[in-house]
Amino acid sequence: MLDEVLDLFRPVPAGWLVDATVGGAGHARALLEALPQIRLLGLDRDDEAVAAAGAALAGFAGRAAVLRARFDEIGDSLAHVGAEGAVGFLFDLGVSSHQFDTPERGFSYRFDAPLDMRMDRSQGLTAADIVATWEERRLAGLFARHGEERFARRIAAAVVAARPVLTTGRLAEVVAGAVPAAVRRRGHPAKRVFQALRVEVNSELDVLPVALDAALERLLPGGRAVVIAYHSGEDRLVKERFVRASTGGCTCPPGLPCVCGAIPTVRLLKRGSRKPAPAELATNPRSESARLRAVEALTPDERRPR
Ligand SMILES: C[S@@+](CC[C@H](N)C(=O)[O-])C[C@H]1O[C@@H](n2cnc3c(N)ncnc32)[C@H](O)[C@@H]1O
Numbered sequence: 001m002l003d004e005v006l007d008l009f010r011p012v013p014a015g016w017l018v019d020a021t022v023g024g025a026g027h028a029r030a031l032l033e034a035l036p037q038i039r040l041l042g043l044d045r046d047d048e049a050v051a052a053a054g055a056a057l058a059g060f061a062g063r064a065a066v067l068r069a070r071f072d073e074i075g076d077s078l079a080h081v082g083a084e085g086a087v088g089f090l091f092d093l094g095v096s097s098h099q100f101d102t103p104e105r106g107f108s109y110r111f112d113a114p115l116d117m118r119m120d121r122s123q124g125l126t127a128a129d130i131v132a133t134w135e136e137r138r139l140a141g142l143f144a145r146h147g148e149e150r151f152a153r154r155i156a157a158a159v160v161a162a163r164p165v166l167t168t169g170r171l172a173e174v175v176a177g178a179v180p181a182a183v184r185r186r187g188h189p190a191k192r193v194f195q196a197l198r199v200e201v202n203s204e205l206d207v208l209p210v211a212l213d214a215a216l217e218r219l220l221p222g223g224r225a226v227v228i229a230y231h232s233g234e235d236r237l238v239k240e241r242f243v244r245a246s247t248g249g250c251t252c253p254p255g256l257p258c259v260c261g262a263i264p265t266v267r268l269l270k271r272g273s274r275k276p277a278p279a280e281l282a283t284n285p286r287s288e289s290a291r292l293r294a295v296e297a298l299t300p301d302e303r304r305p306r
Pocket residue numbers: 020021022023024025026027028043044045046049069070071072092093094095096097119207
């Protein structure tokens with residue numbers, strides 16, 4: 001979705017654009033090359049990503065800064081570069097290819113490695129801790145809620161019975177053994193369980209709404225926020241935040257004039273979410289579940305009840 005992201009940010013005014021999930025700086029680099037009016041602040045909670053992005057953006061000295069930060073710390077991060085607001089926020093959520101493809105990070109069932117899954121390796125909680133200590137009902141709730149896993153209860157029972165489950169390979173095996181054979185033939189059966197654990201380990205759904213609110217508050221007039229989400233829990237949160245900002249939280253019945261006085265602060269640039277084009281899917285199958293949403297901040301004159 002790189003071209004679409006570039007097109008969405010092309011019209012923003014001059015100022016700081018925050019890449020809140022800078023990763024390997026693929027988007028960041030392309031944005032700096034395509035948009036001469038911006039300076040880019042890249043954030044990531046992963047030390048390896050911060051080092052990689054710093055190296056990738058070294059040629060843009062003066063126009064780029066990279067900080068190790070969780071993206072709900074947007075306010076402090078902007079203050080660090082002497083800015084209060086930004087003309088753009090990009091959130092490309094989830095795990096980077098680097099994290100996913102590095103066996104010892106423990107994100108992938110394709111390798112056998114310790115069950116880790118921490119994006120920020122200075123934090124204490126790992127996926128192994130959850131798998132080892134949570135009681136069966138709590139595990140089942142997690143797999144159902146964050147993984148939308150139909151067989152959550154069977155899998156949770158199997159995990160508890162198989163303890164200790166210390167590695168990605170062993171967990172993938174236990175999950176595969178717990179689901180019906182027909183499910184094993186449809187993609188990897190551990191995919192949803194791994195997703196649920198990763199979301200929990202990294203508090204992904206707790207941090208995201210705080211970060212979106214912070215970004216929407218600091219988006220300067222004409223500035224744009226773009227979010228690419230990779231699972232429905234994330235996408236629902238993004239939709240809810242964007243729709244609320246675009247109505248100001250108006251409670252009046254649709255079709256009737258607003259009498260509640262709510263003031264919209266953004267306009268939606270996309271109705272609903274956008275899926276990747278077939279050409280992108282062919283070259284990058286991981287983009288299959290990507291959903292893009294975007295908004296533009298209204299000018300003070302445009303901010304009035306709908
Ligand atoms: C999908 S990758 C981004 C890839 C990037 N757009 C690129 O072009 O290389 C997501 C990145 O966001 C980081 N990340 C995820 N949640 C974060 C959070 N709450 N705060 C800061 N970084 C986060 C991850 O560590 C990972 O490096």
